[in-house]
Amino acid sequence: MPCGNRFMIMHSISKLKLEDLNLAYNIEQASQAFPWTEDIFNSNQGKNYFNLKLSDNFQIVGFAISQLILDEATLLNIAIHPKYRRCNFGRHLLQTLIQQLRLRGVVTLWLEVRVSNVAAIALYDNIGFNQVTLRRNYYHRNNTSEDAIVMALSLS
């Protein structure tokens, strides 16, 4: 989908609410090589989480899920529907999440990402995350494993 001027005029970012979860989970399934189960997706909501949705023309096309513990937060998940990628939506959603976490007193945002996830790593590099460490064989599925890169961004 050519982005055209969609980025400028047609999208909005707001809190992900319980009534959004079905549509957001559809995006999770369409987006991830290894999607969460719906139960896990629905359990990552509530008072210890700060979650946002990005809507284009009033339709949810992306979400970000973060967990807050004291003055640290972890980005647990972020996805933009495949049809809406490379329109700057992922960058804007993550930048908005970072601004909101900063206002809530978060000083460090952490995340883990598969080493094969070139798009996400490029997005995180682009935003300014630093690579902190590598967790060997962190992800397991069907007798295969993959390393995780741990990244952090200082918000202070």
Ligand SMILES: CC(C)(COP(=O)(O)OP(=O)(O)OC[C@H]1O[C@@H](n2cnc3c(N)ncnc32)[C@H](O)[C@@H]1OP(=O)(O)O)[C@@H](O)C(=O)NCCC(=O)NCCS
């Ligand atoms: C990662 C993801 C959220 C990026 O969303 P997006 O809206 O397409 O990203 P943006 O258009 O905002 O891109 C911002 C920057 O990220 C980088 N980037 C994004 N997609 C990229 C790709 N496919 N290849 C290389 N770099 C990429 C670029 O630096 C880009 O800046 P540029 O367009 O000026 O070059 C999206 O690809 C996605 O949903 N992936 C599947 C889910 C996932 O892997 N989530 C992360 C792990 S939980």
